[in-house]
Amino acid sequence: MIAPEVRLKLKAQLYCGEEIAMGPGKASLLEAIEAHCSISGAARAIGMSYRRAWLLVDVMNRCWQSPLVETSMGGARGGGAHVTALGRKVLSHYRALEMQLETATASADWAALVGWVGTLPREHPDG
């Protein structure tokens, strides 16, 4: 969610105890699971390791009222996976929350900061 012309990256991380129940990485993973109907396919599609994808799914599934992803056992490569009804609702409200954060870029504070920040860092004087 960073566009070059905006240069502001906003991250919303929703905690469940010490774990992040939902954040940018988990939201992308959920969307990819919905599209690919498999955790390994989703991980490949977003350039995430299979191990990490499973880890994030495991955390999500333990942080909410009920699991956000369901898997079915299958052949040699494992079965499919799908996002549950709760998973789809969580994803949709999370994306809406992110959109609300973006309204901060309409503020005078953001305009002031943009007026002062460079487009590229200066080089070191000695390098």
Added chain:
Amino acid sequence: MIAPEVRLKLKAQLYCGEEIAMGPGKASLLEAIEAHCSISGAARAIGMSYRRAWLLVDVMNRCWQSPLVETSMGGARGGGAHVTALGRKVLSHYRALEMQLETATASADWAALVGWVGTLPREHPDG
């Protein structure tokens, strides 16, 4: 900026090219430099390594119209440091921007998410 009862951590990262010109860590460091008038004192106060504090100051000083921190050479332990006028303005607008992000927690989307998320992750069924 995470309170246990809210459980939402919002991060605003302002980019200058590929570098982060301002974010939560740099803002805290600036505040600590203002309070301690030294980079090493500031680093100690917020539990950041001296090396990392210098690195962040270096990035900040190259990302904005003019430096946010000025240092003066001194004795064996190095001299003092202070936040410049631009540094104080950047910090103040950055903190105001963060406050605006917090308004997202007044939304129906946030209320829905809070209704579904657990206060602690469930244990693994097999652990």
